[in-house]
Amino acid sequence: MSTSVTNILLVGVGGQGILLASEILSEAFMLAGHDVKKSEIHGMSQRGGSVVSHVRFGTEVFSPVVPEGEGDILFGFELLETYRALPLLRPGATVVANDDRILPPAVLLGQAEYPKGLADKIRQKFPDLLLVDGQGMALSAGDVRAANTVLLGAVSKRLMIAEEIWQQALEKMVPRKALEINLKAFQSGRSL
């Protein structure tokens, strides 16, 4: 495959704002002059199920789906889903994970345990792990719902894209009334 393509995976649970984050990422890559492709699944899986969004950018991108084992950056909105997505990554990939737990049905029903020590298990396989208190930092920025933007800020630091392009992408994709808080949340994530 073309080595000039960067593969990003965004994973979490339906309803966490994953689609908006992947839209903002894609917009920023396009504004920076890259070819971009993005793919995800809508419909039944979104009813509280696992969600995976693929974003790829580079000089020329073919497949809209990141080939298994070739993910460069994993952007995890929830710990168990972050762990579940590790086989999609290449060795040495970067992981930015929200330190948040959403219990799957079997755990809610008391039939299974939410796995313990997930952050350590992730770090063992992928030492380049940044664990982010997305909710806490979003709350400081003014709205807990901006946790996805905090994470986006943290991921943005690891991508060679100018700050003003991120600003433009946020201005285009985020509803006006939520923009100020989201810009603040983005900056706090970027400072990590």
Next chain:
Amino acid sequence: MKEILSGNEAIARGAFEAGCLVASAYPGTPSTEILEQVTQYREINASWAPNEKVALEVAIGACFGGARALACMKHVGVNVAADPLFTASYTGVKAGLVLVAADDPEMHSSQNEQDSRNYARFAKVPMLEPADSRECKEFTKLAFELSEQFDTPVMLRSCTRISHGKSVVELGERVTGLPLPQLVKDAPKLVMLPGNARVRHPLVEKRTVKLSLYGDTAAINRIELRSDEIGVICAGVTYQYVREALPEASVLKLGMVWPLPDNLIQEFAAKVKQLFVIEELDSFIEEQVKAMGIAARGKDLISRCGELSPGRIRAAFAKASLIAAQQHDTTTLEPVPPRPPNMCPGCPHRGVFYQLNRANAYVTGDIGCYTLGFMPPLNAMDTCVCMGASISNASGIVRALPAEEQQRVVAVIGDSTFLHTGVNSLMEMAWNKAPATVIILDNRITAMTGRQENPASGHTLDGQTASEVNIPELCRVLGIKHVRVLDPYDLDATRQVLDEEMHRPEPSVIITNRPCCLIKGPGRFEKGTILEVDQGRCTGCKACLRIGCPAIEWKPNPDVNKGKAFIDPQLCTGCSVCQQLCKFSAIGGKQ
């Protein structure tokens, strides 16, 4: 101007730029967003239809009136629309007519993974298959032009990865100067009686030959010469996977997958040492290539099941020693709990399935969010075939059973699915006196596909108020004598009504009347009092867990080998179903 568009957005944009005037569809993943995106273009009259057959007939009607028209549906929707499709192939068009069929390889949100390309050959209409959003827009425009040039409906095949994939698209202007719609009598072409149809059929066969010749030189079918060792014929999203998996291979990329360009295929085959056909699902192209007497490999390497990917193609070629195997350090995981989809907290279907399970009902199911009633702990669905099948399956199954077993049979169907194809089934059930019970879960919306309006929801696609089908009255006029309306949040009433109607040796219908908790606004869903568990009163009996509500969490206490239930106040909608299950009055309004 450049924009990042999904395939569905790009198809909508293509229809706009092509001067399309009328669009109709029934929602279905992955096709739903096409029509939702069309509504931003006020020049196009866009509306939901009750089902795909109606949607295609609306589009055919508009086309007979001289307007470029679009119909969109998911792959299984084409089964419903097949009747008008096959005859519209004979009539041809009075203005461009395009049918979008969105396939779902891997069945991310479908009950089968049928390959729509077979419909193009079966109905003898051309089919285009775009490989990204840019082609979605360009091929949609071309489809309208080809439709008029060759006097045929044109199918455009998408798939989940194309419809829901996004890529960069250059926007264009809407065409102008198209002929104005008008009524023109043309019975020999448009009245498909045997005498007229016998004249049309040979024209259809000639049209296919002409289209194949067109394909030989059309820009959308192109040869990309690289190494002459391996040549691959492919189309659609598979082209992208092939380019990534086999970057050195020469490629014949087909933009038109029916009819195939015979001469171009011969030309390509002569240029490469080994020819392969790589395609998702059926061996549609491969069989035709082989029938032309050309040696090719395909399905001996690559499965007919599921989605392809660059990795699957690479692995298949490596296994056949056609390319070098790649060493992969695969990350292995400890087993972790799965996260399947679940009904939302406060979903009005939950209590009904709980009581169906308790009543030992045999539930014939249908297509919608409520199909999730199959999942544990509700475990209350026994069959699910296709839109509308719940009622007719129930009607059929009772005929085979003794009276005491007949009582257990309950069909469950949503409002939108009932209006899609359930009405005919209920007519049959009433007419033939099948003694089953039907529950219409009326949540006033088409929920699973993302909350689209339907003929009973009181609004049109563009949000205007509209007539509302009165579902209880409709059931009565179909001949059902026993129609009950029920509050599904009332567990005792649900149990009692179920008990009475299941025991009734006649057809009966129960209609639940709570709206989907995702539809907000006046007269729609409103939250109740948010509930909490009194930890002093909770005995840890787990009765409240039996409904599988995502807002209720079991917190084990290993010291006493027991635990207690907690309610997440952020998720609770106050539906009160769990409160009614608690025998110890431990669940109440949050203080």
